[in-house]
Amino acid sequence: MSNRISTVAFIGLGVMGYPMAGHLARAGLTVRVFNRTAAKAETWAKEHGGSHHPTPREAAEGADLVLVCVGNDDDVRQVTSGDDGALHGMAEGSLLVDHTTASADLALKLDAACRERGIGFIDAPVSGGQQGAENGALTVMCGGSERDFARAVTTLEHFAKAVTLMGPAGSGQLTKMVNQICIAGLVQGLAEGLHFAEQAGLDQQRVIDVISKGAAGSWQMENRHATMIEDEYEHGFAVDWMRKDLGICLEQARRLQARLPVTALVDQFYADVQVMGGGRWDTSSLLRRLRAVGHL
Template identity: 60%
Template sequence: MTDIAFIGLGVMGAPMAGHLAAAGHSVTVYNRTTEKAAAWIARYGGRMAPTPATAAEGAAAVFTCVGNDDDLAAVTLGPDGAFGAMRAGALFVDHTTVSAAIARRLATEGAARGLLCVDAPVSGGQAGAEKGALSVMCGGSDAALAAARPLIAAYAARFVHVGPAGAGQTTKMVNQIAIAGTIQGLAEALRFAQASNLALDKVFEAVSGGAASSWQMVNRWGTMAEDRFDFGFAIDWMRKDLGLALEEARANGAALPVAALVDQFYAEVQKMGGGRQDTSAIVRRLDQ
């Protein structure tokens, strides 16, 4: 059993922390909205802390899954941040999708304090988090990854050490760039099939077994056909992620014309009121 602090109990963090508790670890949680922390305690047990620093005191490992760079900096390096309370040799794992710059900054700050730091964004969505079947892409030292692996195994189906600090975050950008093009292509294909008066279930049966198949097709073709979008990975979050990728591309010189275009398409859907809808709602802009 390991003493763990988990900071951030959103749709991803709450089930991940729950899997750690179910695996027998002693989990102390912190969430900015205390009602969510209280609900988590009622379901999984454990303890609730009033600040990130209090949660981190005495913990062998601290996990974070918050909103953005500023949120992550606040819960780690702020006046009540976890880093100030963590002991040398402790493990820090961040599951937030943030910039590679802050991942590298935390690795540097952590090293100065004797911490083992891992940037570990995830793919698989809320369903993957609840099933304990996430894909985790990691950046950090060999020692940090060795310490993190047995804990992350509680909710990961795939765990890949990509490279040094920041590599996990840049790999997550690769993931989001690939999804952006895929989901736009799927939206166009669906509307084309509808305009051609084809039976959508038969079209799906025909094409999903070949080269055109993808996770997006298998999991979103049916719901897109029914115009159902009130679930899944929100467009607001996808625009944040694509913004990180486009910013990193400006720094490393990569050309991302399709990702930039899809980002603007998502901006249109946001203006239509779809910011909290699943990324598959990009199909809505083709109805205009």
């Protein structure tokens, strides 16, 4: 198979995958899609002109590059290695890229399974959320060989502002863990700061206007403070997904003997939010938890 990428398969059309696949179609690539809910794949194909297929295997047939963006390790295993998984339809010399935030162990196993078939593999979790996917401005953290990365990078840049090779297979997932560890502490700090300002009788928006210009500024502060002040969380990255990601981080940390006390604590705060019925709320809902605790 040629090194040129002209036909791609996209497996998983959720809030991230749907726009990501759309960017590829708009770039002129032939895009073949699969989604567990077939109606969504049909809608995507009507909107973007690609083709939809009943199984990952059929979507992957004839594709130079197969991209996966699903929910968790089990989902990845099902759509890649299951009876109708993409690996069974991929040709020798093609390339599999997994954008799912999953475990580093799974990345290593997928890499080995691909090598046995003469298929390249890159674990490539993304950061930037739904907004980043829709705007084509994701950050992609990659693990794999330099050769496979060189083949894939131009295609990935159709929906990303930064695509970086971090090391061998698994390195992308490990880097994404660092990303989630950092976010957890930032969001809790922002929630505590806004809660403190509210309790002190300060104008929260004015406080943010001032401190965001200095060392306290962050993506979370810029993009989440307004909805947090309004107590609005029906948007963004769900608490359920964050807890899934933090679970991966904490398990890997145990193996590495890395200490993550703040991450473990914030994970339990998110468990409190789930008990409050906020599993689908944005991760910034940590402020609602503080407000609830303050009224107990």
